[in-house]
Amino acid sequence: MLLAQITDPHVKAGRRLAYGFVDTAGLLEAAVDHVNALRPAIDATLVTGDLTDTGGPDEFAALRPILDRLAMPWYVVPGNHDRRDTFLAAFADRLYLAGCRDFVQYAVDDHPLRLVGLDTTVDGQPHGFLGRDRLDWLDACLAAAPDRPTLIFMHHPPFETGIRHMDVQNLRNGADLFDVLARHPQVRHVACGHVHRPSETVIRGIGVSIAPNSAHAVTLDLDPAGPSSFTLDPPLVRLFRYGTDGLVVSHVSAVGAFDGPHPFFAADGSLVD
Helix, strand or coil: CEEEEECCCCECHHHCCECCCECHHHHHHHHHHHHHHCCCCCCEEEEECCCECCCCHHHHHHHHHHHCCCCCCEEEECCCCCCHHHHHHHCCCCHHHCCCCCCCCEEECCCCCEEEECCCECCCCCCECCCHHHHHHHHHHHHCCCCCCEEEECCCCCCCCCCHHHHCCCECCHHHHHHHHCCCCCEEEEEECCCCCCEEEEECCEEEEECCCCCCEECCCCCCCCCCCEECCCCEEEEEEECCCCCEEEEEEECCCCCCCCCCECCCCCECC
């Protein structure tokens, strides 16, 4: 099974440029086209929050036609820039969201790897938090399918990256989340967004990753006194391969046209000099 992850597109109303010059809608379109063109074909795409810049219905109206271009099933969770009410209204036709009310959490059982989306958002706040109700939901959800290998996806990461201005707005109670996950060994990976650049770690034996951004990236500045800033790094999407060995393996794929591929070996089998 192959998964793609797109995160934090921050689409604005009327496809307006973010920060005066970042074409977030156009860059999201390029990421969607890239994912659609990958071979072997991607089985499903995860979109992990901050779909819009301020959460208004006009922003979701600009976003939705772009996501509808995805050629495979796609699954969304909100980020801190989204509003839960307009999010649910914009995706009211998505059957996997039909049972969501107070928070946007659900399981998808249609693939070899079970997909569980979590809602880490806190109304009006940039940081994330999973209250007892959401953690209890997750515990029951995982207990219902103990033999199904599972990938969790959500917006806020449960670890510090070293980028201070982002770390202060991560998931505040990551330890509580992993207390739940520790009871469910079928969880193979936790995929996050929010930080606008790729980062990976292992927590209590479970791989955890942050997807790169296909638009503007948070500057890689590990100075604790570093300012909050962004750079226009090459756009990337994250890919996951779930193989017959039961492992979830992560890659990043650059969006755009690049020279190649070029062979290492000539037709006679010799290494190209």
